[in-house]
Amino acid sequence: MKKEKVVGLEGSFAVSEAVRMANADVIAAYPITPQTHIVERLSEMVAEGELDAEFICVESEHSAMSACVGASAGGARVFTCTAGQGLELMHEVLYIPSSMRLPVVAVVANRALSAPLSVWCDHSDMMAVRDIGWIQMLAENNQQAFDLTLCAFRIAEDNEVLFPTMVHIDGFHLSHVIEDMRLPDAEEVAGFIPDYKHPFALDPDKPVSMGCYGPPFIYPETKRAQEVAFENVMPKILETWKVFGDRFGRYYAPVEKYRMEDAKIALLTMGSYSETAMLAIDELRAKGEDVGLIRLRLWRPFPFKEFREAVKGVEVLVVLDRCVSFGMGGPVCSEVKSALYDQQKKPHVVGFIGGLGGRDIPIEGFEYMIQSALEKVKAIERGEEVETEMIGIRE
Amino acid sequence: MSGEKLGWKDLELGCVVTEPGSANEYKTGDWRSERPVRENEKCIKCGICYIYCPEACIEETEDGFFEANLYYCKGCGICAHECPRGVITMVEEVEE
Ligand code: SF4
Numbered sequence: 001m002k003k004e005k006v007v008g009l010e011g012s013f014a015v016s017e018a019v020r021m022a023n024a025d026v027i028a029a030y031p032i033t034p035q036t037h038i039v040e041r042l043s044e045m046v047a048e049g050e051l052d053a054e055f056i057c058v059e060s061e062h063s064a065m066s067a068c069v070g071a072s073a074g075g076a077r078v079f080t081c082t083a084g085q086g087l088e089l090m091h092e093v094l095y096i097p098s099s100m101r102l103p104v105v106a107v108v109a110n111r112a113l114s115a116p117l118s119v120w121c122d123h124s125d126m127m128a129v130r131d132i133g134w135i136q137m138l139a140e141n142n143q144q145a146f147d148l149t150l151c152a153f154r155i156a157e158d159n160e161v162l163f164p165t166m167v168h169i170d171g172f173h174l175s176h177v178i179e180d181m182r183l184p185d186a187e188e189v190a191g192f193i194p195d196y197k198h199p200f201a202l203d204p205d206k207p208v209s210m211g212c213y214g215p216p217f218i219y220p221e222t223k224r225a226q227e228v229a230f231e232n233v234m235p236k237i238l239e240t241w242k243v244f245g246d247r248f249g250r251y252y253a254p255v256e257k258y259r260m261e262d263a264k265i266a267l268l269t270m271g272s273y274s275e276t277a278m279l280a281i282d283e284l285r286a287k288g289e290d291v292g293l294i295r296l297r298l299w300r301p302f303p304f305k306e307f308r309e310a311v312k313g314v315e316v317l318v319v320l321d322r323c324v325s326f327g328m329g330g331p332v333c334s335e336v337k338s339a340l341y342d343q344q345k346k347p348h349v350v351g352f353i354g355g356l357g358g359r360d361i362p363i364e365g366f367e368y369m370i371q372s373a374l375e376k377v378k379a380i381e382r383g384e385e386v387e388t389e390m391i392g393i394r395e
Numbered sequence: 396m397s398g399e400k401l402g403w404k405d406l407e408l409g410c411v412v413t414e415p416g417s418a419n420e421y422k423t424g425d426w427r428s429e430r431p432v433r434e435n436e437k438c439i440k441c442g443i444c445y446i447y448c449p450e451a452c453i454e455e456t457e458d459g460f461f462e463a464n465l466y467y468c469k470g471c472g473i474c475a476h477e478c479p480r481g482v483i484t485m486v487e488e489v490e491e
C-alpha cells in the first residue's frame with residue numbers, strides 16, 4: 001500500500017510541501033510582490049522547525065539568485081521561487097548556475113510583464129528565459145506542481161545532469177487556487193531524492209576557482225561543452241519521470257498526448273490551459289471530429305524527437321501561445337515550426353495568441369481556434385499570407 | 396597545458412579551474428599602448444609608484460629600486476603621474 005493522503009492545497013503550498021519533503025538546505029527569496037505564497041509557507045516551515053534549512057530573505061530577486069549560486073557552489077540543495085517581473089530582475093544571474101553547472105531548483109509562477117502593470121498569468125516571463133540554459137518544465141495542475149518540483153531536485157542534482165531546473169506553474173491559475181491532490185508520505189519522498197554531492201563543491205581541502213574569466217581563446221569551448229552537456233540531459237529526465245511513476249503512480253513525458261488516436265487536427269498547449277483544452281477536445285470528439293491535444297511538458301531542452309513523433313499523421317497543428325514575440329508572432333509557434341522544418345511530411349501549423357495577462361480562454365475559445373485554423377489552412381493553400389491571430393480581442 | 400590549447404572536452408565541469416594561481420599565467424600586459432621607462436638616477440626609492448600601481452605589477456629590485464613587470468603592466472601611467480621625482484616617462488609602444 002502506498003502511504004499517501006488526499007488533501008486540498010493551494011498550488012503554492014503544494015510546491016512548499018515538495019521543497020520541505022526534498023529537504024532543501026538553502027532557500028533564498030525576495031518575499032514581496034510578485035512573490036507567491038510559496039516562500040511565505042517555506043519561511044513558516046523553517047521558523048517552526050519543520051524544515052531544517054537556511055532561509056535567506058534577500059532584498060531583490062537578483063540577490064536571491066546570487067545567494068542561490070553561492071549556496072549551490074558550496075554544495076547545498078538550493079531552492080528559490082519568483083514570478084513575472086521578479087524573474088526579469090533575476091535574469092542576469094540566471095545564466096550563472098547554468099554555465100557553472102549548479103543545480104539550483106526554481107519554481108516560477110508564470111505572470112505577464114509590465115507595462116501595463118499586471119500580476120496575472122501568461123507566459124511572457126518564461127519565454128524571456130528560454131535561452132538561459134535551464135531545464136524548463138510546466139505543470140498543469142497542483143498535483144503536477146508538487147510532483148514536478150520533487151522531480152526537479154532529482155533531475156538537477158543527478159551527476160550526469162547538474163543543470164539548474166525551473167518548474168513553471170501558471171500564476172493564479174495554480175499558485176493561488178486550491179485543488180485536491182495526493183500528498184505522499186515524506187519517507188517515500190526521501191527515498192526518491194538521493195543524497196547529493198556536487199563533484200566540485202567548494203572545499204578548502206580541494207580548492208577550485210569557479211566562474212573564471214573566459215577570454216576569446218576559451219569562451220567558445222566553454223559554450224560548446226555546456227551545449228553538449230545540456231543536450232545529454234534528456235535520458236536522465238526520462239529516467240527520473242519513470243522512477244517517479246513507478247513509485248507514486250503518476251507518469252510524465254516531455255510531450256503528452258490526449259485523445260490523439262487518428263487525430264487529423266491537433267491543438268498544442270502548455271500549462272494550465274491544457275485542462276480547459278481537454279474539455280474542448282472532449283466536446284469536439286463527441287461531435288465526431290478527429291481532434292486531439294498535444295501538451296508540451298518539457299520546454300527546455302526542446303523535445304524534438306518526442307514532438308515530431310506526437311504530430312505524426314496530423315494535418316493541422318493549432319498552437320496556442322500565451323506570449324507575444326513582438327514582430328515574430330508567438331514564440332512556441334515559431335519553435336514548433338522550426339522543429340518541423342526539415343520533416344518531409346509535416347502538418348500545417350497555425351498559431352494563435354491568447355490568454356494574455358490573465359484573460360480567460362473558455363472552452364469555446366479553443367473550439368474557435370480549431371475552426372478558424374481550418375479556414376486559415378484553406379487560405380494558406382490558396383497561397384495567401386496568414387498572420388498570427390490574437391483571440392478574444394475587442395476591436 | 397596552456398589554455399590556448401585546451402579543447403572543449405578538456406574542460407572541467409562548469410569550467411572550474413582546479414590549478415591554484417593559474418591567473419598568474421594570464422598576460423594582461425599585451426594591450427598596453429605605452430610603457431613606463433625609468434631614469435633611476437633621480438629615484439629616491441620612496442616606493443610611491445609601487446603602492447599606486449593598480450595592477451600590483453611593480454616589484455622592488457635587489458638594489459632597492461623599482462621595476463614594472465611588463466608581462467602584467469597595462470600602461471595606465473599612474474606610476475608616472477604619482478612619482479614625486481619625475482623618474483618615470485610613458486613611452487609609446489611600437490611594433491618591433
Ligand atoms: S603604467 Fe600602470 S600598470 Fe604599468 S607599472 Fe605603471 S602604474 Fe603599474
Ligand code: SF4
Binds near residue numbers: 439442461479480
Ligand atoms: S615613485 Fe618615483 S621616486 Fe618613488 S620609488 Fe617610484 S620611481 Fe622612485
